Amino acid sequence: MRSPPLVFALPADPAATERLGEWLGRHLVAGDTLALVGEIGAGKTTLVRGLARGLGTTDADAISSPTYLLVIEHPGRTRLLHADAYLPQKLLGFLADGGLEYLFDATAVVVVEWADRIAKDLPGRTLWLELSLAADAGREVRLHSEDATAFAFLGALPKMF
Numbered sequence: 103m104r105s106p107p108l109v110f111a112l113p114a115d116p117a118a119t120e121r122l123g124e125w126l127g128r129h130l131v132a133g134d135t136l137a138l139v140g141e142i143g144a145g146k147t148t149l150v151r152g153l154a155r156g157l158g159t160t161d162a163d164a165i166s167s168p169t170y171l172l173v174i175e176h177p178g179r180t181r182l183l184h185a186d187a188y189l190p191q192k193l194l195g196f197l198a199d200g201g202l203e204y205l206f207d208a209t210a211v212v213v214v215e216w217a218d219r220i221a222k223d224l225p226g227r228t229l230w231l232e233l234s235l236a237a238d239a240g241r242e243v244r245l246h247s248e249d250a251t252a253f254a255f256l257g258a259l260p261k262m263f
């Protein structure tokens with residue numbers, strides 16, 4: 103069953119997007135997938151930088167869009183696999199060629215940018231996060247999951263963003 107979406111505003115400050123990512127990184131566990139949706143410049147990679155910090159990634163400053171690399175692996179307390187579906191045929195080809203087991207690894211947290219482009223190939227236990235530009239130059243965030251029992255920690259989402 104799909105959970106009702108959680109919708110809230112982020113102020114016009116990239117640090118707020120990073121803080122949200124960091125908070126998610128402290129709560130997501132190995133085996134979870136975070137699916138990011140948002141237009142060019144929405145703040146997806148900024149959020150992943152915070153996510154990496156929250157996961158204890160040892161090279162969080164090295165986060166960049168893996169558009170042409172498909173997946174970048176970051177070591178840390180919880181390993182982070184950062185994928186990009188901007189070019190969906192490339193990532194889908196990789197997944198079909200044995201990449202599914204590599205990417206949806208139960209010992210890592212997976213984050214996929216442009217995830218709506220490969221939606222049907224994502225696991226049920228996926229947290230969807232949509233970023234859109236708001237009129238005040240901040241961002242609107244929508245969070246939801248198809249699995250209403252997963253990600254119960256979202257109930258404690260602080261109002262600090």
Ligand SMILES: Nc1ncnc2c1ncn2[C@@H]1O[C@H](COP(=O)(O)OP(=O)(O)OP(=O)(O)O)[C@@H](O)[C@H]1O
Nearest residue numbers: 112113114115116119142143144145146147148240
């Ligand atoms: N809450 C925010 N308010 C204002 N600016 C923000 C916010 N979050 C991120 N930004 C800024 O938006 C710009 C784009 O961010 P980012 O590169 O993370 O977007 P993206 O979604 O990954 O874009 P692309 O699809 O082009 O890779 C950056 O300059 C970033 O600092």
Ligand SMILES: [Mg+2]
Nearest residue numbers: 146147166167
């Ligand atoms: Mg990006």
